Amino acid sequence: MPEIVSSGTIRLARGASATGPNILRQVLSLSMRPGVISFAIGLPATDLFPADDLSRAAADLLARQPGSLQYGEPSQLLKAHIAGLMAQRGVPCTPEQVFLTAGSQQGMDLLAHLLLDPGGQVMIERTVYECANGMLRKFVPEILAVPNDAANGIDLAAVESSLEGGARPAFLYVIPTAHNPLGVSLGLEARRRLAEIARRYELPVIEDDAYGFLGDDGADGAGGEAPAALRSFDDRWVLYLGSFSKILAPSLRVGWGIIPADLLPRLQALKHSMDIDTSTLSQALVAAFLEAGLLPDHLERIRAAYRQRREAALRALAECFPTGARWNRPTGGMFLWVELPPEVDAAELLRTAVEIEHVAFSPGVAFATGGGRHADSCLRLSYANLTPEQIDEGIRRLARAVRRALGQS
């Protein structure tokens, strides 16, 4: 035992004291109850992970390259493959512009450390991936929340008018493709305009493209490709973040940035200061998967499965959900956004949905920047990690809970 059991209040940094919505932890614990069909957490499909291919690659690497267990420099092979992949997103780049990260969340955190002074100003969509707001919180920033919606994405007139009015944020964070949570993608014209705004106002834009390779045109059936990445419209002011979490496996913890070369030394120093390096083993595993040419077929398999899951969700919503509820057709990705009549409190609905109907989702308030109440009647349905049968059953359960909340049961 310690010689002295001690006590006292440890003073925390201001950024560590800033808290997010409590709802997130509640959602997590509610959604994990046995028997619950959960649309709550943004998980890619566990049943589609290429476990056998990764297992073979791991055995081969560990037998031949003990150095893959050591610290190491970023993999040149992986960088070269990523530069090749970026062509699919319309982004020409060289391996030297590729910056390897432990996932796109780390990429985002690194870019914030690179660009944002504590207490500084940032611009972010008012309905957005909860961990982007969570990441910003420690900087105790001045937040400029920009309107967005599930039909059109970010409101570019609002961005422009804010900048025109004198706002000078350190950056704008945006998810242009298969948005989390809204499922929407910006059209080509909007991308061109956003890039133009970035240039005009010298506004760094962090493009989170975590779902870019899973984007499509939103049509049923085979589905066309997503629009080219925002970075293809400006190679200076748009800082691109990609990830293998959604197209390969989250636990590899490998993502990347495409970053102007003059920023790379500072970014490397920041990365080093945070976690030394990205796992050399994971880098080598991803590189081996890409080198073996396995990604195109794997991507096609996930994209087809996610399209099937999306259609199952849309079919069940159309069949079961009451009048007054609205939803969009996601342009790929993993998420569907449902807007219920304003009298429904989605956080309250979650509790009854889990307890009575054994179905869970994420309430809109979890994604509301700066504690906004505009999404209080909305739900995010994450459909990627459920079978079409589970999705159908889950949405039927959810429809019953919604009817009850509307007094229609």
Place this chain on the structure above:
Amino acid sequence: MPEIVSSGTIRLARGASATGPNILRQVLSLSMRPGVISFAIGLPATDLFPADDLSRAAADLLARQPGSLQYGEPSQLLKAHIAGLMAQRGVPCTPEQVFLTAGSQQGMDLLAHLLLDPGGQVMIERTVYECANGMLRKFVPEILAVPNDAANGIDLAAVESSLEGGARPAFLYVIPTAHNPLGVSLGLEARRRLAEIARRYELPVIEDDAYGFLGDDGADGAGGEAPAALRSFDDRWVLYLGSFSKILAPSLRVGWGIIPADLLPRLQALKHSMDIDTSTLSQALVAAFLEAGLLPDHLERIRAAYRQRREAALRALAECFPTGARWNRPTGGMFLWVELPPEVDAAELLRTAVEIEHVAFSPGVAFATGGGRHADSCLRLSYANLTPEQIDEGIRRLARAVRRALGQS
């Protein structure tokens, strides 16, 4: 190609503009030249990684648990094993107090975000692990550099006098066991006194114990254990950081903290904001290795090999190094600290040593807090990743370079 090739200066955050010594990148590139025997980088022994055991564990996990490729909650099994391990360091703790990280560098960065306001005051040894200073740089802190030396470690009278004089740092960062770069360990009495100082001044102390399981009493032969961790002398003010990088493999990117329970929710939120989670696959691999009972024998194997490598280094130093050079007997770990006569500039010596003698090391200036010049004539020799034969040959080469620098050749 992008429609418009753009330009302009992107404004960086103040913390990202702060730079460290250039010497580090030079050391890295010099030490990696072909034919160079490198004592430069702090690498554990590649030849001792348990690659076969990890390969078997990976194959088993990927076949049976596809969820090990998914996002996930921190592994309860791993936390339980770590709580068990901590008994070896004299620290009683429960699995609930274990906080999993992507290595102890991340643990350090997380604790700094938890405790340190930007521009705030921190206390750190004046000769210390370069990445601790690198980590602090982005906070642009006020640094209180505390004297330390290779004979006794941190100067506790100086710590006390600074606090007595009114200093109130957010924390003190210290490596009490098998210090990087000094190779020294604080004695039991000094640990007791430091814990007492922490309590009296309510000073959070971050104990970096990355080398704790590799510590010994510095004696030749079998060698006794290292002293109990600093945290065993105070369970409130001492925040403990451990790592599997030096006792298993760096590329797993798994470490841990032992942290007062009331700080854990804030720390979890910070961790989530930085990289979502620590690789579930890596967590499961480490847990499987521990569950199979493989760590004790593996640890004994590394400890024996590192002792043998230390003795080879000490023998060669005694045989070849000129009068006026001094070094200590490391109490375990991976590092030996050599002090040359003040007329030798170690950074300059590095260049001639690599170019003429094909041997590399880290010059002391790399470890000097706040750009101090007190270590300009010192060298850190990292001996863990070389065979006794390479160590012997490397130190003979280095001795020739030193003699030349002293005008004795």
